[in-house]
Amino acid sequence: KEYKGDIDINNVSGDVVLEDGSQNDNIEVVTVSGDVYIQQEATSDTSVRTTSGDIEINLSEDARFYLKATTVSGDIENRFPIKIISSGRRELEGTVGSDEKEIIVSTTSGDIDIDY
Numbered sequence: 001k002e003y004k005g006d007i008d009i010n011n012v013s014g015d016v017v018l019e020d021g022s023q024n025d026n027i028e029v030v031t032v033s034g035d036v037y038i039q040q041e042a043t044s045d046t047s048v049r050t051t052s053g054d055i056e057i058n059l060s061e062d063a064r065f066y067l068k069a070t071t072v073s074g075d076i077e078n079r080f081p082i083k084i085i086s087s088g089r090r091e092l093e094g095t096v097g098s099d100e101k102e103i104i105v106s107t108t109s110g111d112i113d114i115d116y
Contacts (some may be wrong), residue, residue, distance in 0.1 A: 013051075022099040035110070043101040054110040057103065064097030068104045074111040 004023040009016055011031040018027070021040030029036050029048045036048050039058040043065045048055050054074070059065075070091045071075050082094040105112055 048105040056113045065101045066099035070106045078114040
């Protein structure tokens with residue numbers, strides 16, 4: 001379950017679960033059908049794209065990052081205090097503390113949840 005280093009996952013069908021991450025510079029996950037769950041303490045540059053599936057990212061409560069989240073059919077929830085650059089029913093863009101690390105997530109059909 002524990003993972004570290006650069007992560008690059010391409011998946012056609014099935015869920016992707018990354019728990020207890022540490023010392024990650026870059027995380028990239030692309031999946032056609034399946035949910036994506038990422039849990040880690042430190043913030044990494046993160047890119048997640050799925051056609052059909054939910055995306056959930058859990059970070060430490062003091063995480064700092066730039067966020068761009070988009071969904072065509074689904075909801076976006078973010079628990080972090082965010083300085084909004086752009087927002088709408090299906091998109092959210094902004095910074096939480098700083099923009100040193102980027103989290104860019106998108107799904108065509110699914111919900112997005114950024115939490116601690």
